Amino acid sequence: MMTLHPKVIDLTLGRVERLLSALGNPERAIPPVIHIAGTNGKGSTQAMIRAGLEAGGDRVHAYTSPHLARFHERIRLAGELISEPALTALLDECVAANGGEEITFFEITTCAAFLAFARTQADWTLLEVGLGGRLDATNVVDHPRLTIITPVSMDHESFLGDTVAKIAGEKAGIIKRGVPVIVGPQHPDGLAVIEAQAARLGAPVLAHGQHWQAFEDRGRLIYQDETGLLDLPLPNLPGPHQIQNAGAAIAALRALGRDEAACEAAVTRAVWPARMQRLRRGPLVDLAPQVELWLDGGHNPAGGEAVAATLARMPRRETHLICGMLNTKDVTGYMRPLAPQVARLHAVSIPGEKNTLPAEATRDAARAAGMDAVTAGSVAEALAGIAATSPEARVLICGSLYLAGTVLRENG
Structure with a gap:
Protein backbone atom coordinates (compact mmCIF):
# COMPACT_ATOMS: atom_id res chain seq x y z
CA MET A 1 0.00 0.00 0.00
CA ALA A 270 -16.60 10.67 25.34
CA VAL A 271 -13.75 8.17 24.88
CA TRP A 272 -10.54 9.28 23.16
CA PRO A 273 -7.38 7.20 23.76
CA ALA A 274 -3.92 8.73 24.29
CA ARG A 275 -5.22 12.13 25.34
CA MET A 276 -4.07 12.26 28.97
CA GLN A 277 -5.23 8.66 29.28
CA ARG A 278 -4.61 6.91 32.60
CA LEU A 279 -3.23 3.39 32.06
CA ARG A 280 -4.57 1.15 34.81
CA ARG A 281 -3.81 -2.40 33.60
CA GLY A 282 -1.51 -4.25 31.23
CA PRO A 283 2.13 -5.39 31.10
CA LEU A 284 3.57 -1.87 31.44
CA VAL A 285 1.41 -1.19 34.51
CA ASP A 286 2.51 -4.56 35.99
CA LEU A 287 6.14 -3.50 35.49
CA ALA A 288 5.69 -0.55 37.89
CA PRO A 289 2.50 -1.21 39.88
CA GLN A 290 2.82 1.74 42.27
CA VAL A 291 3.61 4.29 39.56
CA GLU A 292 0.74 6.49 38.37
CA LEU A 293 1.00 5.93 34.60
CA TRP A 294 -0.40 8.28 31.94
CA LEU A 295 -0.24 8.43 28.14
CA ASP A 296 -0.61 11.44 25.83
CA GLY A 297 -0.04 11.86 22.09
CA GLY A 298 0.24 15.68 21.88
CA HIS A 299 3.33 16.71 19.91
CA ASN A 300 3.40 20.45 19.13
CA PRO A 301 3.91 23.55 21.33
CA ALA A 302 0.17 23.94 21.96
CA GLY A 303 0.04 20.27 22.93
CA GLY A 304 2.92 20.80 25.35
CA GLU A 305 1.10 23.74 26.92
CA ALA A 306 -2.09 21.68 27.31
CA VAL A 307 -0.23 18.81 28.98
CA ALA A 308 1.65 21.22 31.27
CA ALA A 309 -1.60 22.88 32.34
CA THR A 310 -3.11 19.46 33.06
CA LEU A 311 -0.11 18.37 35.16
CA ALA A 312 -0.16 21.68 37.07
CA ARG A 313 -3.71 20.98 38.23
CA MET A 314 -3.07 17.44 39.41
CA PRO A 315 -2.21 16.66 43.05
CA ARG A 316 1.51 17.27 43.58
CA ARG A 317 3.64 14.21 42.85
CA GLU A 318 7.15 13.66 41.52
CA THR A 319 6.63 13.62 37.74
CA HIS A 320 8.77 11.93 35.09
CA LEU A 321 8.30 12.03 31.31
CA ILE A 322 9.14 9.18 28.96
CA CYS A 323 9.32 11.06 25.68
CA GLY A 324 9.83 10.11 22.05
CA MET A 325 9.26 12.53 19.18
CA LEU A 326 9.39 12.79 15.40
CA ASN A 327 12.20 14.76 13.75
CA THR A 328 9.60 16.96 11.97
CA LYS A 329 8.35 18.61 15.17
CA ASP A 330 9.27 21.73 17.17
CA VAL A 331 10.70 19.63 19.98
CA THR A 332 11.99 22.42 22.23
CA GLY A 333 8.72 24.34 21.71
CA TYR A 334 6.81 21.27 22.92
CA MET A 335 9.08 20.76 25.95
CA ARG A 336 9.55 24.30 27.21
CA PRO A 337 6.13 24.64 28.92
CA LEU A 338 6.58 21.19 30.52
CA ALA A 339 9.92 21.92 32.18
CA PRO A 340 8.54 23.46 35.43
CA GLN A 341 6.33 20.40 36.04
CA VAL A 342 8.90 17.66 35.54
CA ALA A 343 11.63 16.10 37.72
CA ARG A 344 13.30 14.29 34.80
CA LEU A 345 12.73 13.40 31.16
CA HIS A 346 13.68 9.93 29.87
CA ALA A 347 14.23 10.14 26.11
CA VAL A 348 13.49 7.18 23.83
CA SER A 349 13.51 6.59 20.09
CA ILE A 350 10.11 5.58 18.67
CA PRO A 351 10.37 1.90 17.67
CA GLY A 352 9.87 1.12 13.99
CA GLU A 353 9.41 4.79 13.01
CA LYS A 354 11.83 6.03 10.35
CA ASN A 355 11.20 9.70 11.21
CA THR A 356 11.91 9.24 14.91
CA LEU A 357 14.18 11.75 16.59
CA PRO A 358 17.07 9.76 18.11
CA ALA A 359 16.80 9.49 21.89
CA GLU A 360 20.05 11.49 22.28
CA ALA A 361 18.61 14.42 20.29
CA THR A 362 15.40 14.35 22.36
CA ARG A 363 17.52 14.36 25.54
CA ASP A 364 19.55 17.34 24.29
CA ALA A 365 16.39 19.27 23.35
CA ALA A 366 14.96 18.62 26.83
CA ARG A 367 18.14 19.93 28.44
CA ALA A 368 17.95 23.01 26.21
CA ALA A 369 14.37 23.52 27.45
CA GLY A 370 15.60 23.46 31.05
CA MET A 371 14.92 19.84 32.06
CA ASP A 372 17.08 17.18 33.66
CA ALA A 373 17.15 14.50 30.95
CA VAL A 374 18.63 11.06 30.25
CA THR A 375 18.20 8.44 27.53
CA ALA A 376 16.67 4.95 27.75
CA GLY A 377 16.63 2.03 25.33
CA SER A 378 12.85 1.61 25.49
CA VAL A 379 9.71 2.72 27.30
CA ALA A 380 9.82 -0.42 29.46
CA GLU A 381 13.47 0.18 30.38
CA ALA A 382 12.75 3.80 31.32
CA LEU A 383 9.71 2.81 33.37
CA ALA A 384 11.59 0.10 35.26
CA GLY A 385 14.37 2.60 36.03
CA ILE A 386 11.92 5.18 37.37
CA ALA A 387 10.09 2.56 39.47
CA ALA A 388 13.40 1.44 41.02
CA THR A 389 14.29 4.91 42.29
CA SER A 390 10.87 6.65 42.59
CA PRO A 391 8.28 3.86 42.96
CA GLU A 392 5.35 6.23 43.57
CA ALA A 393 6.14 8.74 40.83
CA ARG A 394 3.72 10.01 38.22
CA VAL A 395 4.97 8.95 34.78
CA LEU A 396 3.67 10.44 31.55
CA ILE A 397 4.59 8.74 28.26
CA CYS A 398 4.36 11.51 25.69
CA GLY A 399 5.62 13.35 22.60
CA SER A 400 4.01 11.51 19.67
CA LEU A 401 0.86 9.66 18.63
CA TYR A 402 3.17 7.09 17.02
CA LEU A 403 4.82 6.41 20.38
CA ALA A 404 1.36 6.31 22.01
CA GLY A 405 0.24 3.71 19.49
CA THR A 406 3.29 1.57 20.18
CA VAL A 407 2.58 1.78 23.92
CA LEU A 408 -1.09 0.82 23.50
CA ARG A 409 -0.12 -2.19 21.39
CA GLU A 410 2.59 -3.30 23.85
CA ASN A 411 0.30 -2.78 26.82
CA GLY A 412 -2.48 -4.87 25.25
Whole structure:
Protein backbone atom coordinates (compact mmCIF):
# COMPACT_ATOMS: atom_id res chain seq x y z
CA MET A 1 0.00 0.00 0.00
CA MET A 2 2.74 2.48 0.88
CA THR A 3 4.22 2.17 -2.63
CA LEU A 4 1.17 3.85 -4.18
CA HIS A 5 2.72 7.30 -4.43
CA PRO A 6 6.29 8.44 -3.80
CA LYS A 7 5.28 11.26 -1.44
CA VAL A 8 3.63 10.39 1.86
CA ILE A 9 2.03 13.86 1.94
CA ASP A 10 1.21 15.77 -1.25
CA LEU A 11 -1.73 18.12 -0.83
CA THR A 12 -4.05 18.24 -3.84
CA LEU A 13 -7.64 17.12 -4.49
CA GLY A 14 -7.14 15.94 -8.07
CA ARG A 15 -6.23 12.32 -7.32
CA VAL A 16 -8.95 11.75 -4.73
CA GLU A 17 -11.62 13.32 -6.96
CA ARG A 18 -10.56 11.06 -9.85
CA LEU A 19 -10.79 7.90 -7.74
CA LEU A 20 -14.12 8.91 -6.15
CA SER A 21 -15.50 9.45 -9.66
CA ALA A 22 -14.32 5.96 -10.66
CA LEU A 23 -16.09 4.58 -7.57
CA GLY A 24 -19.38 6.32 -8.46
CA ASN A 25 -18.94 9.32 -6.11
CA PRO A 26 -19.82 7.66 -2.80
CA GLU A 27 -19.11 10.94 -0.97
CA ARG A 28 -22.41 12.25 -2.39
CA ALA A 29 -24.38 9.38 -0.81
CA ILE A 30 -23.17 9.52 2.81
CA PRO A 31 -25.23 10.74 5.82
CA PRO A 32 -25.08 14.48 6.72
CA VAL A 33 -21.50 15.55 7.42
CA ILE A 34 -19.92 17.45 10.31
CA HIS A 35 -16.42 18.38 9.08
CA ILE A 36 -13.72 19.21 11.67
CA ALA A 37 -10.37 20.96 11.08
CA GLY A 38 -7.86 22.57 13.45
CA THR A 39 -4.37 22.05 14.87
CA ASN A 40 -5.31 20.69 18.30
CA GLY A 41 -8.50 19.22 19.72
CA LYS A 42 -10.07 17.82 16.54
CA GLY A 43 -10.24 14.25 17.81
CA SER A 44 -11.46 15.12 21.30
CA THR A 45 -14.14 17.44 19.89
CA GLN A 46 -15.26 14.76 17.44
CA ALA A 47 -15.40 12.15 20.24
CA MET A 48 -17.62 14.45 22.33
CA ILE A 49 -19.98 15.22 19.44
CA ARG A 50 -20.27 11.50 18.73
CA ALA A 51 -21.05 10.76 22.40
CA GLY A 52 -23.74 13.46 22.39
CA LEU A 53 -25.40 12.25 19.19
CA GLU A 54 -25.25 8.57 20.14
CA ALA A 55 -26.81 9.28 23.54
CA GLY A 56 -29.94 10.37 21.66
CA GLY A 57 -30.03 7.13 19.69
CA ASP A 58 -28.42 8.43 16.48
CA ARG A 59 -26.13 6.16 14.46
CA VAL A 60 -22.85 7.92 13.70
CA HIS A 61 -20.07 7.24 11.19
CA ALA A 62 -16.66 8.66 12.12
CA TYR A 63 -13.36 9.06 10.26
CA THR A 64 -10.21 9.99 12.21
CA SER A 65 -6.45 9.88 11.76
CA PRO A 66 -3.87 8.79 12.57
CA HIS A 67 -4.71 5.45 14.16
CA LEU A 68 -3.02 4.41 17.39
CA ALA A 69 -2.79 0.64 17.74
CA ARG A 70 -4.51 -0.68 14.59
CA PHE A 71 -5.43 0.93 11.28
CA HIS A 72 -9.14 0.07 11.39
CA GLU A 73 -9.57 2.53 14.31
CA ARG A 74 -9.76 5.25 11.64
CA ILE A 75 -13.19 4.14 10.33
CA ARG A 76 -16.21 3.74 12.59
CA LEU A 77 -19.44 2.56 10.94
CA ALA A 78 -22.69 3.44 12.73
CA GLY A 79 -20.82 3.39 16.04
CA GLU A 80 -18.73 0.23 15.51
CA LEU A 81 -15.12 0.01 14.33
CA ILE A 82 -14.93 -1.41 10.81
CA SER A 83 -13.91 -5.09 10.72
CA GLU A 84 -10.53 -6.09 9.30
CA PRO A 85 -12.09 -8.20 6.47
CA ALA A 86 -14.47 -5.37 5.46
CA LEU A 87 -11.61 -2.85 5.44
CA THR A 88 -9.39 -5.16 3.37
CA ALA A 89 -12.18 -5.71 0.82
CA LEU A 90 -12.82 -1.96 0.51
CA LEU A 91 -9.13 -1.16 0.06
CA ASP A 92 -8.83 -3.87 -2.61
CA GLU A 93 -11.85 -2.37 -4.40
CA CYS A 94 -10.29 1.11 -4.27
CA VAL A 95 -6.90 -0.14 -5.54
CA ALA A 96 -8.65 -1.87 -8.46
CA ALA A 97 -10.71 1.23 -9.31
CA ASN A 98 -7.57 3.38 -9.11
CA GLY A 99 -6.08 1.38 -11.99
CA GLY A 100 -2.44 1.88 -11.09
CA GLU A 101 -2.61 5.70 -11.05
CA GLU A 102 -0.60 7.64 -8.46
CA ILE A 103 -2.43 8.17 -5.17
CA THR A 104 -1.32 8.57 -1.55
CA PHE A 105 -2.04 6.14 1.26
CA PHE A 106 -4.28 8.68 3.05
CA GLU A 107 -6.23 9.45 -0.14
CA ILE A 108 -7.05 5.82 -0.90
CA THR A 109 -8.08 5.12 2.70
CA THR A 110 -10.29 8.21 2.68
CA CYS A 111 -12.01 6.90 -0.47
CA ALA A 112 -12.47 3.52 1.25
CA ALA A 113 -14.09 5.31 4.21
CA PHE A 114 -16.52 7.18 1.91
CA LEU A 115 -17.42 3.89 0.25
CA ALA A 116 -18.10 2.28 3.64
CA PHE A 117 -20.13 5.27 4.84
CA ALA A 118 -22.28 5.27 1.68
CA ARG A 119 -23.10 1.57 2.07
CA THR A 120 -23.95 1.55 5.78
CA GLN A 121 -27.04 3.31 7.09
CA ALA A 122 -26.47 6.02 9.69
CA ASP A 123 -27.73 9.46 10.73
CA TRP A 124 -24.45 11.41 10.72
CA THR A 125 -20.91 11.36 9.33
CA LEU A 126 -18.13 12.96 11.41
CA LEU A 127 -15.10 13.72 9.22
CA GLU A 128 -11.80 14.74 10.79
CA VAL A 129 -9.37 16.52 8.46
CA GLY A 130 -6.04 14.70 8.04
CA LEU A 131 -3.80 17.72 7.38
CA GLY A 132 -4.74 21.35 6.76
CA GLY A 133 -8.22 21.51 5.24
CA ARG A 134 -8.38 23.25 1.88
CA LEU A 135 -6.53 20.49 -0.02
CA ASP A 136 -7.16 17.63 2.43
CA ALA A 137 -8.62 14.45 0.93
CA THR A 138 -11.70 14.79 3.18
CA ASN A 139 -12.56 18.19 1.66
CA VAL A 140 -14.69 16.83 -1.20
CA VAL A 141 -18.11 17.15 0.46
CA ASP A 142 -19.90 20.09 -1.18
CA HIS A 143 -22.52 20.79 1.45
CA PRO A 144 -21.81 19.53 4.99
CA ARG A 145 -24.34 20.25 7.72
CA LEU A 146 -21.73 21.96 9.92
CA THR A 147 -18.03 22.77 9.84
CA ILE A 148 -15.88 23.20 12.96
CA ILE A 149 -12.44 24.79 13.34
CA THR A 150 -10.73 23.97 16.64
CA PRO A 151 -7.76 26.06 17.87
CA VAL A 152 -5.18 26.76 15.15
CA SER A 153 -1.48 26.99 16.05
CA MET A 154 1.92 26.27 14.53
CA ASP A 155 2.34 22.72 13.20
CA HIS A 156 3.19 21.15 9.81
CA GLU A 157 4.64 24.52 8.70
CA SER A 158 6.38 22.98 5.70
CA PHE A 159 2.98 22.03 4.25
CA LEU A 160 0.62 24.70 5.60
CA GLY A 161 2.65 27.91 5.94
CA ASP A 162 4.90 29.59 8.47
CA THR A 163 2.40 31.89 10.22
CA VAL A 164 -0.82 31.26 12.16
CA ALA A 165 -2.69 33.33 9.55
CA LYS A 166 -1.46 31.12 6.67
CA ILE A 167 -2.26 27.92 8.57
CA ALA A 168 -5.72 29.27 9.49
CA GLY A 169 -6.28 30.02 5.80
CA GLU A 170 -5.71 26.33 5.00
CA LYS A 171 -8.01 25.20 7.82
CA ALA A 172 -10.68 27.71 6.69
CA GLY A 173 -10.72 25.89 3.34
CA ILE A 174 -13.38 23.53 4.78
CA ILE A 175 -15.88 26.41 5.18
CA LYS A 176 -18.70 26.04 2.64
CA ARG A 177 -21.20 28.52 1.23
CA GLY A 178 -24.07 29.07 3.64
CA VAL A 179 -22.97 26.31 6.04
CA PRO A 180 -22.58 27.36 9.72
CA VAL A 181 -19.01 27.19 11.06
CA ILE A 182 -18.26 26.71 14.75
CA VAL A 183 -14.96 28.33 15.72
CA GLY A 184 -12.98 27.42 18.84
CA PRO A 185 -10.61 29.84 20.62
CA GLN A 186 -8.18 31.38 18.09
CA HIS A 187 -5.18 33.65 17.84
CA PRO A 188 -6.51 37.02 16.55
CA ASP A 189 -4.59 36.62 13.26
CA GLY A 190 -6.16 33.22 12.68
CA LEU A 191 -9.65 34.36 13.64
CA ALA A 192 -9.48 37.28 11.19
CA VAL A 193 -8.68 34.90 8.31
CA ILE A 194 -11.42 32.44 9.30
CA GLU A 195 -14.03 35.21 9.65
CA ALA A 196 -13.05 36.75 6.30
CA GLN A 197 -13.45 33.39 4.52
CA ALA A 198 -16.82 32.79 6.23
CA ALA A 199 -18.00 36.28 5.19
CA ARG A 200 -16.98 35.62 1.57
CA LEU A 201 -19.06 32.45 1.54
CA GLY A 202 -22.02 33.73 3.56
CA ALA A 203 -21.35 31.07 6.20
CA PRO A 204 -22.84 31.92 9.62
CA VAL A 205 -20.10 32.03 12.28
CA LEU A 206 -20.55 30.74 15.83
CA ALA A 207 -17.27 31.84 17.43
CA HIS A 208 -15.90 31.27 20.92
CA GLY A 209 -15.99 34.46 22.98
CA GLN A 210 -18.57 36.09 20.69
CA HIS A 211 -21.44 33.63 20.25
CA TRP A 212 -20.62 31.04 22.92
CA GLN A 213 -18.31 30.58 25.86
CA ALA A 214 -17.35 27.69 28.10
CA PHE A 215 -15.53 27.87 31.41
CA GLU A 216 -15.04 26.04 34.69
CA ASP A 217 -16.79 27.35 37.77
CA ARG A 218 -16.73 25.55 41.12
CA GLY A 219 -15.97 22.17 39.62
CA ARG A 220 -18.63 22.44 36.90
CA LEU A 221 -18.56 23.23 33.20
CA ILE A 222 -20.60 26.33 32.43
CA TYR A 223 -21.61 26.79 28.80
CA GLN A 224 -23.40 29.92 27.61
CA ASP A 225 -24.78 31.06 24.27
CA GLU A 226 -27.63 33.29 23.10
CA THR A 227 -30.22 30.60 23.87
CA GLY A 228 -29.16 30.26 27.51
CA LEU A 229 -26.83 28.69 30.03
CA LEU A 230 -25.95 25.05 30.72
CA ASP A 231 -24.50 23.87 34.05
CA LEU A 232 -22.78 20.53 33.29
CA PRO A 233 -20.24 18.14 34.83
CA LEU A 234 -16.61 18.71 33.87
CA PRO A 235 -15.47 16.71 30.82
CA ASN A 236 -14.39 13.14 31.56
CA LEU A 237 -11.42 13.73 29.22
CA PRO A 238 -8.82 15.23 31.59
CA GLY A 239 -7.15 18.61 31.21
CA PRO A 240 -8.27 22.25 31.25
CA HIS A 241 -7.99 22.43 27.43
CA GLN A 242 -10.91 19.99 27.20
CA ILE A 243 -13.22 22.74 28.50
CA GLN A 244 -12.95 24.58 25.16
CA ASN A 245 -13.14 21.36 23.12
CA ALA A 246 -16.33 20.57 25.04
CA GLY A 247 -17.58 24.09 24.30
CA ALA A 248 -17.15 23.58 20.55
CA ALA A 249 -18.86 20.17 20.74
CA ILE A 250 -21.78 21.62 22.70
CA ALA A 251 -22.06 24.54 20.25
CA ALA A 252 -22.27 21.96 17.45
CA LEU A 253 -24.91 19.90 19.25
CA ARG A 254 -26.98 23.03 20.01
CA ALA A 255 -26.70 24.12 16.35
CA LEU A 256 -28.16 20.70 15.44
CA GLY A 257 -31.06 21.25 17.85
CA ARG A 258 -29.90 18.78 20.49
CA ASP A 259 -31.04 19.06 24.12
CA GLU A 260 -29.21 19.38 27.43
CA ALA A 261 -29.10 15.58 27.88
CA ALA A 262 -27.07 15.27 24.65
CA CYS A 263 -24.70 18.02 25.81
CA GLU A 264 -24.22 16.28 29.17
CA ALA A 265 -23.52 12.96 27.42
CA ALA A 266 -20.95 14.72 25.22
CA VAL A 267 -18.87 15.71 28.22
CA THR A 268 -19.39 12.60 30.38
CA ARG A 269 -19.29 9.73 27.87
CA ALA A 270 -16.60 10.67 25.34
CA VAL A 271 -13.75 8.17 24.88
CA TRP A 272 -10.54 9.28 23.16
CA PRO A 273 -7.38 7.20 23.76
CA ALA A 274 -3.92 8.73 24.29
CA ARG A 275 -5.22 12.13 25.34
CA MET A 276 -4.07 12.26 28.97
CA GLN A 277 -5.23 8.66 29.28
CA ARG A 278 -4.61 6.91 32.60
CA LEU A 279 -3.23 3.39 32.06
CA ARG A 280 -4.57 1.15 34.81
CA ARG A 281 -3.81 -2.40 33.60
CA GLY A 282 -1.51 -4.25 31.23
CA PRO A 283 2.13 -5.39 31.10
CA LEU A 284 3.57 -1.87 31.44
CA VAL A 285 1.41 -1.19 34.51
CA ASP A 286 2.51 -4.56 35.99
CA LEU A 287 6.14 -3.50 35.49
CA ALA A 288 5.69 -0.55 37.89
CA PRO A 289 2.50 -1.21 39.88
CA GLN A 290 2.82 1.74 42.27
CA VAL A 291 3.61 4.29 39.56
CA GLU A 292 0.74 6.49 38.37
CA LEU A 293 1.00 5.93 34.60
CA TRP A 294 -0.40 8.28 31.94
CA LEU A 295 -0.24 8.43 28.14
CA ASP A 296 -0.61 11.44 25.83
CA GLY A 297 -0.04 11.86 22.09
CA GLY A 298 0.24 15.68 21.88
CA HIS A 299 3.33 16.71 19.91
CA ASN A 300 3.40 20.45 19.13
CA PRO A 301 3.91 23.55 21.33
CA ALA A 302 0.17 23.94 21.96
CA GLY A 303 0.04 20.27 22.93
CA GLY A 304 2.92 20.80 25.35
CA GLU A 305 1.10 23.74 26.92
CA ALA A 306 -2.09 21.68 27.31
CA VAL A 307 -0.23 18.81 28.98
CA ALA A 308 1.65 21.22 31.27
CA ALA A 309 -1.60 22.88 32.34
CA THR A 310 -3.11 19.46 33.06
CA LEU A 311 -0.11 18.37 35.16
CA ALA A 312 -0.16 21.68 37.07
CA ARG A 313 -3.71 20.98 38.23
CA MET A 314 -3.07 17.44 39.41
CA PRO A 315 -2.21 16.66 43.05
CA ARG A 316 1.51 17.27 43.58
CA ARG A 317 3.64 14.21 42.85
CA GLU A 318 7.15 13.66 41.52
CA THR A 319 6.63 13.62 37.74
CA HIS A 320 8.77 11.93 35.09
CA LEU A 321 8.30 12.03 31.31
CA ILE A 322 9.14 9.18 28.96
CA CYS A 323 9.32 11.06 25.68
CA GLY A 324 9.83 10.11 22.05
CA MET A 325 9.26 12.53 19.18
CA LEU A 326 9.39 12.79 15.40
CA ASN A 327 12.20 14.76 13.75
CA THR A 328 9.60 16.96 11.97
CA LYS A 329 8.35 18.61 15.17
CA ASP A 330 9.27 21.73 17.17
CA VAL A 331 10.70 19.63 19.98
CA THR A 332 11.99 22.42 22.23
CA GLY A 333 8.72 24.34 21.71
CA TYR A 334 6.81 21.27 22.92
CA MET A 335 9.08 20.76 25.95
CA ARG A 336 9.55 24.30 27.21
CA PRO A 337 6.13 24.64 28.92
CA LEU A 338 6.58 21.19 30.52
CA ALA A 339 9.92 21.92 32.18
CA PRO A 340 8.54 23.46 35.43
CA GLN A 341 6.33 20.40 36.04
CA VAL A 342 8.90 17.66 35.54
CA ALA A 343 11.63 16.10 37.72
CA ARG A 344 13.30 14.29 34.80
CA LEU A 345 12.73 13.40 31.16
CA HIS A 346 13.68 9.93 29.87
CA ALA A 347 14.23 10.14 26.11
CA VAL A 348 13.49 7.18 23.83
CA SER A 349 13.51 6.59 20.09
CA ILE A 350 10.11 5.58 18.67
CA PRO A 351 10.37 1.90 17.67
CA GLY A 352 9.87 1.12 13.99
CA GLU A 353 9.41 4.79 13.01
CA LYS A 354 11.83 6.03 10.35
CA ASN A 355 11.20 9.70 11.21
CA THR A 356 11.91 9.24 14.91
CA LEU A 357 14.18 11.75 16.59
CA PRO A 358 17.07 9.76 18.11
CA ALA A 359 16.80 9.49 21.89
CA GLU A 360 20.05 11.49 22.28
CA ALA A 361 18.61 14.42 20.29
CA THR A 362 15.40 14.35 22.36
CA ARG A 363 17.52 14.36 25.54
CA ASP A 364 19.55 17.34 24.29
CA ALA A 365 16.39 19.27 23.35
CA ALA A 366 14.96 18.62 26.83
CA ARG A 367 18.14 19.93 28.44
CA ALA A 368 17.95 23.01 26.21
CA ALA A 369 14.37 23.52 27.45
CA GLY A 370 15.60 23.46 31.05
CA MET A 371 14.92 19.84 32.06
CA ASP A 372 17.08 17.18 33.66
CA ALA A 373 17.15 14.50 30.95
CA VAL A 374 18.63 11.06 30.25
CA THR A 375 18.20 8.44 27.53
CA ALA A 376 16.67 4.95 27.75
CA GLY A 377 16.63 2.03 25.33
CA SER A 378 12.85 1.61 25.49
CA VAL A 379 9.71 2.72 27.30
CA ALA A 380 9.82 -0.42 29.46
CA GLU A 381 13.47 0.18 30.38
CA ALA A 382 12.75 3.80 31.32
CA LEU A 383 9.71 2.81 33.37
CA ALA A 384 11.59 0.10 35.26
CA GLY A 385 14.37 2.60 36.03
CA ILE A 386 11.92 5.18 37.37
CA ALA A 387 10.09 2.56 39.47
CA ALA A 388 13.40 1.44 41.02
CA THR A 389 14.29 4.91 42.29
CA SER A 390 10.87 6.65 42.59
CA PRO A 391 8.28 3.86 42.96
CA GLU A 392 5.35 6.23 43.57
CA ALA A 393 6.14 8.74 40.83
CA ARG A 394 3.72 10.01 38.22
CA VAL A 395 4.97 8.95 34.78
CA LEU A 396 3.67 10.44 31.55
CA ILE A 397 4.59 8.74 28.26
CA CYS A 398 4.36 11.51 25.69
CA GLY A 399 5.62 13.35 22.60
CA SER A 400 4.01 11.51 19.67
CA LEU A 401 0.86 9.66 18.63
CA TYR A 402 3.17 7.09 17.02
CA LEU A 403 4.82 6.41 20.38
CA ALA A 404 1.36 6.31 22.01
CA GLY A 405 0.24 3.71 19.49
CA THR A 406 3.29 1.57 20.18
CA VAL A 407 2.58 1.78 23.92
CA LEU A 408 -1.09 0.82 23.50
CA ARG A 409 -0.12 -2.19 21.39
CA GLU A 410 2.59 -3.30 23.85
CA ASN A 411 0.30 -2.78 26.82
CA GLY A 412 -2.48 -4.87 25.25
